[in-house]
Amino acid sequence: MTHYRLALVGFGNVGRAFVRLLERKKTELASQYSLTFSVTAIASGRHGAAINPQGIDSQQALQILESGGSLNQLSTRSFPQEMTAFIRSCPADVLFENTPVNYKTGQPAIDHLRAALLSGMHAITANKGPVVHAYHELRALAQTHGKRFFFESTVMDGAPIFSLFRGALPAARLVAFRGILNSTTNLILSRMENGESFDEAVRYAQSIGIAETDPAGDIDGWDAAVKIAALVTVLMDTPFQPQQVKRTGIRAITPAIAQAALKEGERWKLVCAARRNEAGEIQARVAPEKVGRTSPLYTVDGTTSIVEFETDVLEKLSIIEADPGPSTTAYGLLADFIQATR
Amino acid sequence: MTHYRLALVGFGNVGRAFVRLLERKKTELASQYSLTFSVTAIASGRHGAAINPQGIDSQQALQILESGGSLNQLSTRSFPQEMTAFIRSCPADVLFENTPVNYKTGQPAIDHLRAALLSGMHAITANKGPVVHAYHELRALAQTHGKRFFFESTVMDGAPIFSLFRGALPAARLVAFRGILNSTTNLILSRMENGESFDEAVRYAQSIGIAETDPAGDIDGWDAAVKIAALVTVLMDTPFQPQQVKRTGIRAITPAIAQAALKEGERWKLVCAARRNEAGEIQARVAPEKVGRTSPLYTVDGTTSIVEFETDVLEKLSIIEADPGPSTTAYGLLADFIQATR
Numbered sequence: 001m002t003h004y005r006l007a008l009v010g011f012g013n014v015g016r017a018f019v020r021l022l023e024r025k026k027t028e029l030a031s032q033y034s035l036t037f038s039v040t041a042i043a044s045g046r047h048g049a050a051i052n053p054q055g056i057d058s059q060q061a062l063q064i065l066e067s068g069g070s071l072n073q074l075s076t077r078s079f080p081q082e083m084t085a086f087i088r089s090c091p092a093d094v095l096f097e098n099t100p101v102n103y104k105t106g107q108p109a110i111d112h113l114r115a116a117l118l119s120g121m122h123a124i125t126a127n128k129g130p131v132v133h134a135y136h137e138l139r140a141l142a143q144t145h146g147k148r149f150f151f152e153s154t155v156m157d158g159a160p161i162f163s164l165f166r167g168a169l170p171a172a173r174l175v176a177f178r179g180i181l182n183s184t185t186n187l188i189l190s191r192m193e194n195g196e197s198f199d200e201a202v203r204y205a206q207s208i209g210i211a212e213t214d215p216a217g218d219i220d221g222w223d224a225a226v227k228i229a230a231l232v233t234v235l236m237d238t239p240f241q242p243q244q245v246k247r248t249g250i251r252a253i254t255p256a257i258a259q260a261a262l263k264e265g266e267r268w269k270l271v272c273a274a275r276r277n278e279a280g281e282i283q284a285r286v287a288p289e290k291v292g293r294t295s296p297l298y299t300v301d302g303t304t305s306i307v308e309f310e311t312d313v314l315e316k317l318s319i320i321e322a323d324p325g326p327s328t329t330a331y332g333l334l335a336d337f338i339q340a341t342r
Numbered sequence: 343m344t345h346y347r348l349a350l351v352g353f354g355n356v357g358r359a360f361v362r363l364l365e366r367k368k369t370e371l372a373s374q375y376s377l378t379f380s381v382t383a384i385a386s387g388r389h390g391a392a393i394n395p396q397g398i399d400s401q402q403a404l405q406i407l408e409s410g411g412s413l414n415q416l417s418t419r420s421f422p423q424e425m426t427a428f429i430r431s432c433p434a435d436v437l438f439e440n441t442p443v444n445y446k447t448g449q450p451a452i453d454h455l456r457a458a459l460l461s462g463m464h465a466i467t468a469n470k471g472p473v474v475h476a477y478h479e480l481r482a483l484a485q486t487h488g489k490r491f492f493f494e495s496t497v498m499d500g501a502p503i504f505s506l507f508r509g510a511l512p513a514a515r516l517v518a519f520r521g522i523l524n525s526t527t528n529l530i531l532s533r534m535e536n537g538e539s540f541d542e543a544v545r546y547a548q549s550i551g552i553a554e555t556d557p558a559g560d561i562d563g564w565d566a567a568v569k570i571a572a573l574v575t576v577l578m579d580t581p582f583q584p585q586q587v588k589r590t591g592i593r594a595i596t597p598a599i600a601q602a603a604l605k606e607g608e609r610w611k612l613v614c615a616a617r618r619n620e621a622g623e624i625q626a627r628v629a630p631e632k633v634g635r636t637s638p639l640y641t642v643d644g645t646t647s648i649v650e651f652e653t654d655v656l657e658k659l660s661i662i663e664a665d666p667g668p669s670t671t672a673y674g675l676l677a678d679f680i681q682a683t684r
Contacts, residue, residue, distance in 0.1 A: 021655070028513050158656055160510035167509040168502035170680040171370050172673075296641050296662050308662075313363070313673040314500055315665050320638050320650075322658035331514075331655040338512040 001030065004037045004341060005053075007090040007121070009083065009112055010098030011044035014126050014153070016065065017330035018096065019058045025334065033338055041090040042071055043083065045099070050075035053091040083108060084115040092116075094340065096333055097125040103217065103226050103242065106133030113149065117141045122340040126153035126329050131230040136239060148340035153332030155181065155227050156305050159321035163339060165235050172311040174235045176275035179307035180300050181227040183324075184211040184218035185250050185270040187302050189288075192255040193262050210303060220249035221270065224286040228272045231307075232282055236274070245274075246285035253288050266290040269297050272307075296320070343372065346379045346683060347395075349432040349463070351425065351454055352440030353386035356468050356495070358407070359672035360438065361400045367676065375680055383432040384413055385425065387441065392417035395433040425450060426457040434458075436682065438675055439467040445559065445568050445584065448475030455491065459483045464682040468495035468671050473572040478581060490682035495674030497523065497569050498647050501663035505681060507577050514653040516577045518617035521649035522642050523569040525666075526553040526560035527592050527612040529644050531630075534597040535604050552645060562591035563612065566628040570614045573649075574624055578616070587616075588627035595630050608632040611639050614649075638662070 006022075008015050022029075022037065029035045038055030048070035050056055056074050064071060080086050087095060095116035097109050106129030113123040113130050114137075123142065125131075130138060131151050142149040152162050165172065180186050184205050191201040202219075205211035217223050225245035232240035253268050261268050269291050274284035291297045296318045300306045308318040321328070348364075350357050364371075364379065371377045380397030390412035392398055398416050406413060422428050429437060437458035439451050448471030455465040455472050456479075465484065467473075472480060473493050484491040494504050507514065522528050526547050533543040544561075547553035559565050567587035574582035595610050603610050611633050616626035633639045638660045642648045650660040663670070 025513050032513065159659055160506065163510040164502065164506070167681075168505040168677070170677050171367050171374065172677075293635065293641055294643055296638065296664075298641050299635055299638050301636055313676070314663065314670055316663070317501055318660075318662035318664070320658075320660035320662070321656065322638075322660070324657075328656055334655070335510070335512050335514075339509075 001034050001036055002341065004035065004094055004337075005040040005092045006037055007041035007087065007092035007095045007116075008039060008098070009043045009087060009095060010100070011042050011047070011061075011065070011071075012098065013326040014329045014333070015042075015096070015098045016062055017326035018098075018333045019062065021327060021330045021334055023058065029338070033341070035338070035341060040092050041086075043086055044071055048072035049079060049086065051079050051090060052076045084111050087112055087115040088119050090119075090121075092121055094122040094124060094337060097123065097127055097130070099127060101127050101129045103129060103222060106130045110134045110138070113138055114141065117145055117147055117149065120145060120147065122148045122150070122337075124148075124150050124333055124336040124340065126151070126333060128154040128226050128230055132226055132233060132242060135233045150336035150340055152336050153329045155230055156307065156319070156321050157324040157328040158330070158332035158335065159319055159328075160335065161231070161307065161319065162234060163335065164319070169311065169314075172313045174309060174311055176273070176310040177231060177235075177307055178271060178273040178297075180269055180297055180305055181272045181307065182218055182221075182224040182270055183303040183305065184215060185221075185224070186300065186305070188219070189250060189253065189258060189268055189270065190301050192253065192258040193267065195255060195259070197255060219251060221247045221286040224270060224272050228274055228284050228286060232274050232284060236276060236282060238282055240282060240284070244284065246283075246287070248287040250288050261290050266292050267298055269300070271297065343376050343378055344683065346377065346436055346679075347382040347434045348379055348436050348438065349383035349429065349434035349458075350381060350438045350440070351385045351429060352442070353384050353389070353407070353413075354440065355668040356671045356675070357438070357440045358404060359668035360440075360675045361404065363669060363672045363676055365400065371680070375683070377680070377683060382434050383428075385428055386413055390414040391421060391428065393421050393432060394418045426453050429454055429457040430461050432461075432463075434463055436464040436466060436679060439465065439469055439472070441469060443469050443471045445471060445564060448472045452476045452480070455480055456483065459487050459489055459491065462487060462489065464490045464492070464679075466490075466492050466675055466678045466682065468493070468675060470496040470568050470572055474568055474575060474584060477575045492678035492682055494678050495671045497572055498649065498661070498663050499666040499670040500672070500674035500677065501661055501670075502677065503573070503649065503661065504576060505677065506661070511653065511656075514655045516651060516653055518615070518652040519573060519577075519649055520613060520615040520639075522611050522639055522647055523614045523649065524560055524563075524566040524612055525645040525647065526557060527566070528642065528647070530561075531592060531595065531600060531610055531612065532643050534595065534600040535609065537597060537601070539597060561593060563589040563628040566612060566614050570616055570626050570628060574616050574626060578618060578624060580624055582624060582626070586626065588625075588629070590629040592630050603632050608634050609640055611642070613639065
């Protein structure tokens with residue numbers, strides 16, 4: 001039985017779902033993976049932080065957040081306010097980084113993960129920023145320290161995408177991929193097919209907590225471009241920036257256009273695609289495309305996502321994840337945790 | 343660098359595709375997995391056998407088979423005619439078992455795999471019979487001998503199904519699955535939608551080498567039932583026989599019925615399904631079902647296959663494999679080989 005001390009930086013919906021999942025899976029982790037754990041540090045964005053080397057009562061932490069209190073009351077020692085200093089001071093073996101994504105720089109999450117690896121912790125994140133902006137650096141740093149930098153939850157929530165290529169598809173070379181990776185735009189397109197206006201569909205996506213207050217990042221294809229960049233960077237092992245993705249959002253698609261396509265047996269989808277050509281160059285784009293009913297993208301509705309991989313050994317292998325939520329993302333963190341400690 | 347000596351029992355389309363794939367991936371296996379190999383034994387069904395501890399020239403073996411010759415001319419020593427004695431006499435570290443499937447008993451493949459494990463070899467197969475009829479025994483035998491019994495290619499060809507749950511989905515409990523797992527019937531249903539008669543569609547499936555001369559095993563749902571039994575046995579860790587699957591084939595579906603459904607936006611599919619109920623009992627069935635265009639099964643055409651997994655951590659995760667062939671099955675064997683030696 002090996003005991004792991006866990007530090008959580010960022011304690012929003014995903015961090016809280018992760019703590020609940022850990023509790024639910026406690027017995028299985030011990031019996032199947034000989035693994036016990038305690039949460040020794042939590043830092044939230046707006047509700048304080050706590051360090052307790054004996055283990056923080058996570059139920060109590062969740063209750064404090066629900067009642068709007070501060071985590072500080074759970075701390076058994078004082079701690080630095082600056083976050084990288086906080087991380088370095090954590091009595092922890094694994095850092096889970098779940099702060100909000102910064103598409104432009106990946107910061108401050110990169111600094112958090114770097115501090116963790118330098119302090120001898122595994123570094124696990126659901127944050128796309130560091131993957132796009134610092135994957136090769138953080139991977140090298142992890143290798144140097146004999147630790148792992150894992151990030152399964154950054155694309156398609158907890159669906160096993162990165163671990164698929166890391167383990168289940170040995171000696172497979174990714175040639176191209178194609179998919180639907182942004183929930184907000186897919187939901188908007190689905191709802192416009194049913195007659196809602198663009199604005200109504202956006203408001204609905206916001207009301208269920210999928211779209212941001214400013215949904216431009218989704219609608220103009222930036223979020224999709226970041227996910228494409230993450231997949232290319234990791235799975236094609238080539239640093240790739242979101243700016244390199246040829247990008248068209250969904251603003252030109254109206255309910256009339258969406259409905260006309262549907263009548264003809266086609267659907268407008270915001271399609272992400274990348275391909276390595278024979279010269280070895282990678283070309284990537286995100287743009288609205290009409291897909292017919294022979295494409296697996298055709299049935300992908302609402303917040304469901306799909307990616308179709310073309311490799312040199314399996315012609316076309318697709319993964320679909322239906323109806324994700326914070327608990328799905330939390331599962332990706334748990335899977336990363338188990339795999340990092342194997 | 344570790345060297346592995348490989349024995350191939352069964353040398354039909356899949357065995358030959360595997361030998362070609364090994365050659366193609368030779369450099370990558372060495373550079374990425376520190377793994378070299380030689381094929382030291384081949385036994386074919388009707389074209390003799392050969393053992394050469396120094397390594398058989400696999401190009402030569404392929405040429406001999408193409409010209410209708412006997413492999414015996416490549417052997418540097420005499421060998422027993424009885425197959426389990428042949429396997430025991432192989433100077434090999436890994437056995438690849440690719441003899442024709444026997445749905446009723448799993449034999450003689452079970453004996454072959456048992457002989458390999460008892461002789462200290464990893465045992466890898468593309469043959470469903472042993473999985474359905476002897477999974478728990480062979481797995482235990484492999485564990486006792488510190489070897490692996492792997493069989494990725496038995497369901498959905500080389501698509502990573504078993505290795506997904508073995509590695510990429512830790513601590514996930516499979517609650518239910520649903521899918522299209524038989525190519526022949528799916529192809530027949532697709533072609534009937536396009537106006538072909540049942541008999542024409544069967545003949546087409548036979549002409550491209552998908553359907554057997556007697557296609558009853560596919561049409562009456564037996565092949566699907568065997569695959570369901572394999573998935574339940576392994577992924578739900580519960581011995582399950584094909585006879586326990588409630589089984590209805592596709593004989594009642596006519597072109598008129600298929601076309602009428604299509605006009606209404608639905609398609610007839612031979613759907614495989616299993617679920618563990620709250621009492622812990624597993625119920626499984628295969629039967630034609632109409633699926634609508636919100637189901638990922640809807641776009642699955644021709645020889646493409648799909649399985650949709652419902653787990654306690656990811657609501658719905660689907661895997662689609664498009665357009666498989668012998669080289670896809672061969673990739674499953676290669677993946678098993680690499681994973682067995684890791």
